[in-house]
Amino acid sequence: MRVFYKSLLAFFIVFGMYSPSNAQEVLSKQEAVTQMLANNFGIQFAENQVEIADNNQDILNSGYLPSLTGNAGANYTKDDQDVTFRDGESNSIVGAETTRYNASVNFNYVLFDGLGRFWNYKSLKEEYNLSSLQARETIEITLLQLFTVYYEVARLTENEQVLKQTYGNTQQRLKRAEYSFEYGQVNKLDVFNAEVDMVNDSINLLNTRQLLENAKRDLNVVINTNLDRNFEVDTLVDFTSQIQLENYVNSADANNVSLLQAEKNIIISDYDYKASKAVFLPSIGLTGSYGWNEGNFPVTSFATSSTTTGVSGGVSLRWDLFDGGRGITTTKNAKIQYDNQQLAKEQIKKEVTRDIFNARGNYQNRLEVLDLQTKNISTAKNNFERSSEQYKLGQITSVELRQAQVNLLNAQTSKNLDKYDAKLAELELLQLTGQLLNIEF
Known part of the structure; x- marks a missing residue:
């Protein structure tokens, strides 16, 4: 019964329904970005806002x-009329009808x-540019979200491989312990320890696979595709050269999207301030009209019908000499708003500079940690291999071998985490310097 249980457990772990052993499509980074740009709801909303701003800045x-x-209009009247003419004659009509028609x-x-x-039109142009920058910011934020989830899928994929290898090593150790126990070389405790470790490894593997499935669904949401879509991801990570990153940092003031938006807000406020002063100047307008009128009258009128057509035109001038002070107040407030936008830009500039320094420090730190973890894996692997040999010779216990195995597992999973954390730190730095959309993934 024990053999059947262990065989069933091994089958479920290696060939279970959640195993990614079957061939799956590979979702590359570039393909994920392409699908996100085409399908993500937030990006589609941002693009619609840009289209609205484009309509607003049109000449129309x-x-x-x-x-x-x-x-155009038509009038009809029917009434009783008593009329006395200048010569003394009078006339009475019951139900006199009058019709009038006009069009112009x-x-x-x-x-x-x-x-x-003039200034409002220029302001609308800048608002369109501002909406484009806001859409760019939305894309950058969504792109960071995409790679946060994408690299989580990659990390869990690599962790799954590590845990499968750990499970396989524990399975081999259990078989060795059972053989050794049968020949009286070890006591039953080694077998029990190996069985417990194998169950723990299987649980860790199953939990990681479930987390991997969840992460894939999260990625499907970001790129807006079917939630049950299964795929593999690219686990290769390349880092931008330090020289290139330094160039990006030095040009951040001219490329950071928050600073660019602040600059556009200053320009818009300046145009609004200038437009507000239009109240102090006159307005001049042209008017023109082409009209047609026709009327049919009863016999009591001097004319029984008339038709007129004509063209008229004129020039008008309007100058609000004093509007109660509302125009003055509006202009003063517009000037204050312009000053506020200047202050906001200075604040954003300081915050962006701080964020860049922090992001660059975090990135450098994580690269150093990744380097240490990579070296630590080599040490942990050598330690585990030597411990395995010593365990076969009976020089160390199964507990000591398990500790070496756990140390190697922790080193490998930590290295996976640090690798993707370092890449995400780099992407955050690229976003702050305004270069996130200018690199290849």
Whole structure:
């Protein structure tokens, strides 16, 4: 019964339904980025906002085009009339009918409005540029989210391989302990210890596989694809050269998306301030009209019918000499808002500089930790191999061998974690320097 239990457990671990042994598609980093850009809900929303801003900055929304309206109407009256003419004659009509018809096309155009629409139009152009930067920021944030999940899948994939190897080593140790016990070379305690360790290794492997499945679903959400889609990921990590990173850091002021947005907000506030002063200047407009009128009247009128057509035009000037002070208040507030945007930029600049220094320090630290962990794996592997040989010769106990095995497992999984943490730290630094969208993945 014990042999059957162990065989069933080994079969479930190695060939279970969650095993990735079957051939699966490999989702490359570039393909994941492409799918994210095409399908992610947040990015689609940001792109729609850019399209709205593009519509707003069009000439059709500028106020520079004239307005053209058409009017038409018809009136009908029926009444009783008593009329006395100048010669003394009188006339009475019961149910006198009168009909009138009119139609016109009216033209209005503002020649000058105090330069308000000029600055508003320039402001709309900058708001479009600002919305493009906001969309870029959304893409950068989503890209960091994508790689956070992508590298978590990669880390768990590598951990699964390490745990499978650990499980296989423990399984071999159990077989050796059983053979040694049968020949009286060890006591039953070694067999029990190996069985306990094999169960623990199997549990760790199953838990890691479940975490891997969950992480893949998280990645499917980010790229907006089917949740049950299964795939493998690329576990190869390349780091940007230190010289290139230093160049990126030095040019961060000109490329950081938060600083660029702050600059656009300053320009928009400046245009708003200038537009607010249009209230102090006159406005001049052109008007024009082409109209047609027709009327049919009862016999009590001097004319029984009339038809008129004609064109009219004019120039109008309007100057609000004093509006109760609202214009002055609006202008003052616009100037304060402009000053606030200047202060906001200085604050953002200081915060971005701090974040870059912190990100660069974190990145360098994680690279050093990764280097140490890589060396530690070599030491832990040599220690485990020597411990295995000593265990076969009976020079150490199974407990000491297990400790060497655990040390190797911890070193390998820690190295996997540090590798992807270092890469994510690099991506964060690239985002802060404004270069995240300019590199190849």
